[in-house]
Every structure is written in C-alpha cells, then in structure tokens.
Amino acid sequence: MATPKPRIKVPSKAAKGEVVTIKTLISHEMESGQRKDKEGKPIPRKIINKFTCTFNGQPVFSCDLAPAVSANPYFEFTAKVMESGTFEFTWVDDDGSTYSAKNKITVQ
Amino acid sequence: GRWSRAAAQQKLTEADLLDMAPHGNVTLVHITDIHAQLKPLYFREPSINLGVGEVAGLPPHVTGADFLKLYNIRPGTPHAYALTSEDFEALARQYGKMGGLDRAARIVKRIRDERGDSMLLLDGGDTWQGSYTANKTLGADMVEVMNALKPDAMTGHWEFTYGTDRVKELVDSLPFAFLGGNIYDAEWNEPAFEAYRIFERGGVKIGVIGQAFPYTPIANPRWMFPNWSFGIRETDVAKNVEAVKAEGAELVVLLSHNGFDVDRKLASRVPGIDVILTGHTHDALPEPVKVGDTLVIASGSNGKFVSRLDLDVRDGKVKGYSYRLIPVFSDVIGSDPEVAGLIDKVRAPYEAELGRKLATTESLLYRRGNFNGTFDDLICQALLAERDAEIALSPGFRWGTSLLPGQDITVEDLHNACAMTYPAAYRSPMTGQLIKDILEDVADNLFNADPYYQQGGDMVRVGGMGYRIDPTAAIGSRISEMTVLKTGEAVKPDREYVVAGWASVNEGTEGPPVWDVVEAHLARNPVVRLEENRSVKVTS
Amino acid sequence: TLAVLGVPTTRAWANTEATEKAIKEFTGGAAPEAGRITLDAPEIAENGNTVPISVSVESPMSGDDYVQSVTLLADGNPNPAVATFHFTPLSGTATATTRIRLAKTQNVVAVAKMSNGAVFSDTKLVKVTIGGCGG
Numbered sequence: 001m002a003t004p005k006p007r008i009k010v011p012s013k014a015a016k017g018e019v020v021t022i023k024t025l026i027s028h029e030m031e032s033g034q035r036k037d038k039e040g041k042p043i044p045r046k047i048i049n050k051f052t053c054t055f056n057g058q059p060v061f062s063c064d065l066a067p068a069v070s071a072n073p074y075f076e077f078t079a080k081v082m083e084s085g086t087f088e089f090t091w092v093d094d095d096g097s098t099y100s101a102k103n104k105i106t107v108q
Numbered sequence: 109g110r111w112s113r114a115a116a117q118q119k120l121t122e123a124d125l126l127d128m129a130p131h132g133n134v135t136l137v138h139i140t141d142i143h144a145q146l147k148p149l150y151f152r153e154p155s156i157n158l159g160v161g162e163v164a165g166l167p168p169h170v171t172g173a174d175f176l177k178l179y180n181i182r183p184g185t186p187h188a189y190a191l192t193s194e195d196f197e198a199l200a201r202q203y204g205k206m207g208g209l210d211r212a213a214r215i216v217k218r219i220r221d222e223r224g225d226s227m228l229l230l231d232g233g234d235t236w237q238g239s240y241t242a243n244k245t246l247g248a249d250m251v252e253v254m255n256a257l258k259p260d261a262m263t264g265h266w267e268f269t270y271g272t273d274r275v276k277e278l279v280d281s282l283p284f285a286f287l288g289g290n291i292y293d294a295e296w297n298e299p300a301f302e303a304y305r306i307f308e309r310g311g312v313k314i315g316v317i318g319q320a321f322p323y324t325p326i327a328n329p330r331w332m333f334p335n336w337s338f339g340i341r342e343t344d345v346a347k348n349v350e351a352v353k354a355e356g357a358e359l360v361v362l363l364s365h366n367g368f369d370v371d372r373k374l375a376s377r378v379p380g381i382d383v384i385l386t387g388h389t390h391d392a393l394p395e396p397v398k399v400g401d402t403l404v405i406a407s408g409s410n411g412k413f414v415s416r417l418d419l420d421v422r423d424g425k426v427k428g429y430s431y432r433l434i435p436v437f438s439d440v441i442g443s444d445p446e447v448a449g450l451i452d453k454v455r456a457p458y459e460a461e462l463g464r465k466l467a468t469t470e471s472l473l474y475r476r477g478n479f480n481g482t483f484d485d486l487i488c489q490a491l492l493a494e495r496d497a498e499i500a501l502s503p504g505f506r507w508g509t510s511l512l513p514g515q516d517i518t519v520e521d522l523h524n525a526c527a528m529t530y531p532a533a534y535r536s537p538m539t540g541q542l543i544k545d546i547l548e549d550v551a552d553n554l555f556n557a558d559p560y561y562q563q564g565g566d567m568v569r570v571g572g573m574g575y576r577i578d579p580t581a582a583i584g585s586r587i588s589e590m591t592v593l594k595t596g597e598a599v600k601p602d603r604e605y606v607v608a609g610w611a612s613v614n615e616g617t618e619g620p621p622v623w624d625v626v627e628a629h630l631a632r633n634p635v636v637r638l639e640e641n642r643s644v645k646v647t648s
Numbered sequence: 649t650l651a652v653l654g655v656p657t658t659r660a661w662a663n664t665e666a667t668e669k670a671i672k673e674f675t676g677g678a679a680p681e682a683g684r685i686t687l688d689a690p691e692i693a694e695n696g697n698t699v700p701i702s703v704s705v706e707s708p709m710s711g712d713d714y715v716q717s718v719t720l721l722a723d724g725n726p727n728p729a730v731a732t733f734h735f736t737p738l739s740g741t742a743t744a745t746t747r748i749r750l751a752k753t754q755n756v757v758a759v760a761k762m763s764n765g766a767v768f769s770d771t772k773l774v775k776v777t778i779g780g781c782g783g
C-alpha cells in the first residue's frame with residue numbers, strides 16, 4: 001500500500017472567535033480484518049485507529065476509529081479560533097505508523 | 109366546475125383548453141418528465157398505482173373509475189382519456205395523440221403573451237433522456253428544442269446518466285439555471301450545483317429551489333457520476349428555504365424531482381414552501397394537493413400536460429390561486445412553427461431510421477403501472493427467447509410510450525421504451541433466493557410505508573415467472589408463490605436459473621443492447637399479440 | 649433499552665445485545681434520553697461502503713459545559729462499534745461528519761456524553777438496497 005496521503009481543507013484566515021469548518025481526508029484502505037483472500041485466509045486488520053487535531057498544541061477534536069469507518073477516512077468538524085496559529089493533524093495506523101499534516105491560520 | 113363543463117363539450121377547441129381568466133400577479137408554468145418526447149404520442153396512464161400506509165387511497169394512488177369519480181370527470185370525455193386508462197384504446201382513436209413539444213411551446217408562448225413578465229417556466233427534469241434521437245445526440249436535441257421554450261430553471265434525474273462530463277458540458281451551455289440543492293461533491297461534501305435562484309416576476313421576488321432526484325446514484329448507475337452524492341437532505345431544503353427568504357423571496361417554490369409521496373411528506377415537515385412542482389413519479393393531477401399551506405402540483409409526463417398556476421402574492425403571502433393542468437391534445441392545440449422547425453431539424457439526420465418498421469402490434473402496448481405492462485411483456489419475451497433464458501427481468505421505468513392495436517412498431521417506438529446509456533442485455537445465473545431478494549428489494553423501494561425510503565419506480569417486470577405480492581407486508585415477506593410459468597413448478601431457493609435482463613446499474617455489464625434483442629425477436633415475430641398478463645397476483 | 653431511543657422494534661437482523669452493551673459501556677450504565685443530539689444520515693445509502701453520517705449536539709461548548717464525546721454505533725454490522733468523536737471547548741460546536749460502512753439495512757445510533765455526565769441519543773434507519781429502476 002502506498003504511504004497514506006493526508007489532504008486538509010482549512011480556511012487560511014478567520015476573525016477572532018470565529019468557528020471554522022475543517023475537512024480532512026487520508027488515503028487508506030481501512031482493511032477491516034473480516035475479509036478473506038483468494039485462498040480463504042483472513043486478511044489481517046489494518047486500519048487508522050486514531051485521529052487527532054490540535055491547535056497550538058491544545059486538543060480540538062479527536063476520533064477513535066473502528067473498522068466500520070470507510071476507506072479513505074473523512075472527518076469534518078469545527079474549531080473556534082481566538083488567535084493565529086497552527087492546526088496539527090495526526091493519524092495513527094494499526095502498525096504504529098503515524099501520518100501528520102499542519103495548516104496555519106491567521107486571525108485578523 | 110370547469111371539468112364538467114369541458115366534459116359536456118363534444119368538440120374540444122384550443123380556447124377550451126387554454127382560455128383562463130388571469131389571477132393574481134405571478135404565473136408558474138410547469139412541465140416535467142418529458143423523457144425526450146418531441147412528437148405527439150399515446151401514453152396510457154396507469155390502471156394500478158397502489159399507495160401504502162398513510163397515502164393509501166389518496167391521489168395519486170387513485171386510478172380508473174375512482175379517479176374519474178374523485179375529480180368529477182365523466183367517462184368517455186377528453187379529460188377521462190388524458191388522465192386515466194379507462195377505455196383507453198377507443199378514446200385514443202377518438203381524441204388522438206397527445207403532446208409534442210411544438211404544441212407545448214404554443215401553450216407556453218401564449219401564456220407568456222398574456223402574462224408578460226409575470227411568468228416563470230420551470231422544467232422538472234427527466235427531459236433529456238428517453239428517445240432514439242436523445243440517445244444519439246446525448247441529449248443535445250432536447251437541449252436545443254427546450255431552449256426555444258425559454259425555461260427559467262430546471263432540475264434533473266435521467267440527465268445524469270449521460271455521465272459527469274457530458275452533464276457538465278450541457279449544463280454549462282444552458283442559457284438558464286440548472287438547480288440541484290441536494291447534489292454534493294462526494295469527496296469534500298460541498299454543493300456541486302446551484303441550489304436556488306431568485307427571480308423577480310410581476311413585482312414579486314420568487315425563490316426557486318431545485319431538488320434533483322434524491323436516489324439517482326441508486327436507481328441509476330453511480331459509476332457514471334461517481335463524484336456526485338444526492339439524497340433527500342431535508343435539512344438542506346429547510347436551510348435553502350430560509351436562505352431565499354433571507355434574500356427577500358416573497359414566494360418560495362421547490363422545483364422537485366422527489367416523486368409525489370416524498371414531496372407530500374416533505375411539505376408536511378419543511379415549513380415555508382408555498383409551491384412544490386413535483387416530478388419523477390409521472391402523476392397527472394387536475395387539482396393541486398394542499399399539504400398545510402403548500403400547494404403540490406403534479407404535471408404528468410411525456411409532454412402530455414403543461415401546468416399553469418396563477419398566484420396572487422401579496423405581503424409575502426399567497427392570497428389566492430387558480431390552477432389548470434392543460435392536456436396537450438395534439439389535434440386541438442396548434443403547432444408553434446419555430447419549435448416545429450427545430451424538431452424537424454434535430455430529427456432530420458435520423459428520420460429514415462426512426463420510421464423503419466419492425467413489426468405490427470395487434471395488442472395495445474403500454475408500460476405505465478405498478479406491474480407488468482404489455483410493452484414490458486414484449487421485452488421480457490424477447491429476452492427469454494433471444495437470450496435463451498428461463499426468467500427475464502425488465503426494469504419498471506415509468507417512461508415508455510403506448511401503441512394502439514394495428515399500429516406499426518417502428519425503431520422510434522422501440523427506443524421510446526428502452527433508450528438509455530446502459531442498455532446491455534445481460535444473461536447470468538441467479539439462484540431462486542437471489543431472484544426473491546431482488547423482488548423484495550424493489551418492492552420495498554416502491555411500497556415502503558415511509559415515502560422517504562421509496563425510489564419512485566414501478567415493480568421490476570418479470571418474464572417466465574409468476575409471483576404473488578402483498579404490498580402492505582414488510583420487506584422480506586411481500587413476495588410469495590414464485591412459480592416457473594412453463595412448468596408450473598415453484599422456484600427453488602437453491603437452484604440456479606438463467607436470467608436475462610437489462611439496465612443493470614453495475615459497471616462492466618455485458619451483453620447486446622436491449623433494442624437489438626427486441627428487434628431480433630420482432631424480426632422473427634412480425635405480428636405482436638399479447639394476452640393480458642395474469643402472472644402477478646396482488647394480495648390486498 | 650433501545651426502545652427508549654425510539655428504535656423500531658422489528659429488527660430481525662440487528663445485533664441488539666452488542667449494541668446495548670456498547671451503549672452502556674459508553675454511558676457508564678446511564679440510559680440516554682432523546683433530544684439535544686441530531687444524527688443525520690441518508691434514508692437510503694448510495695453505497696453501503698461509504699455512508700455519510702453527521703452528528704450535531706446542542707451545547708454552549710464553554711469551559712464547564714460542553715460535549716465530551718459522541719459515539720456512533722451500527723446495530724446490524726458484525727461489530728456495532730463505528731467511531732467515537734471527542735470534543736473540547738476549542739471545537740466551538742459539537743458537530744462532526746464521517747463516512748461509514750453498513751453491511752445491510754440497519755439502525756445507526758449516536759450517543760452523546762456531556763461534561764456533566766448527561767447522555768442523549770438519536771437513531772436513524774439507513775436502508776442498504778440493491779438499486780435499479782426509476783421513474
């Protein structure tokens with residue numbers, strides 16, 4: 001499997017105290033652990049099991065994922081921004097790998 | 109009322125159909141589900157259109173003599189012919205064909221002349237698909253002819269089966285709005301189409317919200333437009349109602365392809381919609397159905413009707429209305445020369461092929477109705493014979509024109525029953541259990557007691573097999589007594605049957621186009637004679 | 649019980665026991681009430697492999713009164729667990745959308761846990777269908 005690639009949609013500017021919408025996607029098969037290969041052997045589970053979003057180091061939103069979340073997990077949520085800073089997004093894979101992305105936002 | 113007055117007249121005139129004392133300051137003209145029918149045609153309305161749950165016995169689930177009684181229409185009159193299946197063949201011979209977009213254009217232009225800038229023309233969709241020429245031109249013929257009628261907005265359903273790129277190309281070319289507030293980009297969940305537009309007519313600000321067919325990616329192949337997601341999205345409808353009001357709309361119109369029962373439920377749940385111009389389920393009702401303060405207008409299909417709704421809008425409220433469902437009697441309504449010329453032009457390259465005779469029918473051929481129509485039976489027979497199958501499945505589309513006994517079946521007639529962009533006639537083994545599951549699934553899409561879980565097609569048509577259905581039962585227990593007609597044996601859940609069908613929504617479906625299958629069958633059987641189909645038994 | 653959540657009782661396929669157990673684990677035993685939380689899902693899934701599900705909970709999302717978590721369950725899947733969202737006052741609103749797998753027609757249940765321990769839930773039936781046909 002190719003290295004999962006995150007994609008983010010965050011506005012680059014916001015007013016102080018504004019609630020902004022954040023959308024994230026990451027390419028990942030989310031192998032459920034319930035499928036079988038051609039020989040009938042179970043395909044081992046390999047999913048993104050945790051997603052977190054922080055702003056300037058403070059937790060904003062996170063999610064624990066079960067195999068019932070679709071391939072290429074999508075999250076849409078909001079954040080209230082009081083100051084300029086950086087969103088940091090992290091996805092944790094079953095094999096321990098983590099994938100991350102950052103987005104800056106300027107508060108005017 | 110006017111129905112009995114019209115009924116009393118032996119000879120119908122254009123004035124009888126079109127003269128209407130203007131009312132109020134806004135006129136909405138609605139036409140929907142034309143299914144690419146440019147020329148006059150016969151279209152038999154359903155003899156069976158069952159409603160379940162709360163809508164049982166309510167329009168549009170009233171047919172035949174009950175319909176005539178409900179709307180006080182005398183049997184044998186022009187309106188009885190236009191609106192029901194009662195005595196269809198004889199009345200068709202008496203009153204002639206209906207529709208023709210040149211006739212519709214004449215009606216629209218006349219209303220526009222009368223009402224000037226007070227009129228909006230709104231097209232409910234299923235406009236670009238359903239004929240040989242629409243298929244050949246990928247909808248361009250319909251776009252060109254409809255543009256001459258100068259619509260102000262449209263929404264869609266079958267339009268999407270031309271695929272993402274073609275839809276974008278045609279939509280971008282339109283000199284008017286293509287609206288679909290319930291269509292989203294499937295990846296980023298962002299609106300993919302304009303949701304609404306505000307018009308000013310007769311000094312009134314009118315918010316028109318578009319609602320495309322919510323189940324397009326389920327009823328039709330999703331792979332043809334994989335990046336668009338639909339759905340009823342009731343909360344979005346409510347938000348868009350608020351949005352158009354916030355922008356000053358004094359009249360809120362939902363131009364909808366939801367289907368009648370979905371729109372009736374929507375009207376009861378989303379406040380603030382003054383008028384729903386409904387489509388998709390092909391119902392033609394001579395009076396608006398009032399749901400709270402909302403008027404629901406059902407304008408039929410195949411170009412048979414043009415709806416005119418005059419509204420008196422004052423202080424942001426509808427104070428009164430006057431409505432007429434205008435039946436387009438082709439021999440009574442004159443032809444608009446400009447549009448007639450355009451129709452000739454778009455058909456010219458195909459005229460010889462369109463008129464090529466394939467067979468003659470001795471039976472009335474029609475499709476519309478909850479269960480097998482005779483045209484469906486013909487298609488099923490062709491599938492069984494030409495694809496050497498035990499059981500045939502044919503989709504319960506609500507489009508498809510009718511032919512009278514004695515008429516030729518031409519290439520055009522055949523394509524009116526099956527022109528589409530995924531016509532492959534598949535042949536595949538299916539277990540008896542799978543066939544039952546398919547029937548149960550389709551039956552639930554038609555008879556689920558909650559309209560929001562319905563898709564608005566009719567029951568899948570079956571050849572080579574009979575069954576019993578109880579529409580009021582729950583999914584999984586509606587279908588019983590599945591029987592192989594040839595042998596009289598019960599369909600066994602574990603046995604595999606060779607099934608032939610068409611219009612599969614699965615990508616990569618293989619087989620010849622269904623029209624080739626039917627044409628080959630007609631070549632071998634040039635005189636069509638069909639018995640009434642008694643293989644589906646309905647438990648009531 | 650699920651009846652409190654307004655869940656229809658005719659659910660031949662539902663993994664009811666596992667779903668009720670998961671709800672109890674999430675709430676610490678408290679029975680969720682209706683209200684405050686809205687679950688939005690399509691009535692009929694376009695594709696059972698990716699069904700959009702949104703939740704929204706009414707809350708001031710202030711430092712001492714906010715929505716802690718919302719768990720999503722699908723009562724007809726082999727395992728009802730789907731996802732659990734965690735919010736903070738920095739979330740601004742307690743709204744989230746994701747896309748989930750539904751093996752067949754079933755109820756999707758969302759349960760919200762507030763910072764004061766109160767629990768609310770909403771349920772929606774999502775039909776997964778073979779498709780085809782149309783008007």
Ligand SMILES: [Mn+2]
Nearest residue numbers: 234265388783
């Ligand atoms: Mn339609």
Ligand SMILES: [Mn+2]
Nearest residue numbers: 141234388783
């Ligand atoms: Mn239609």
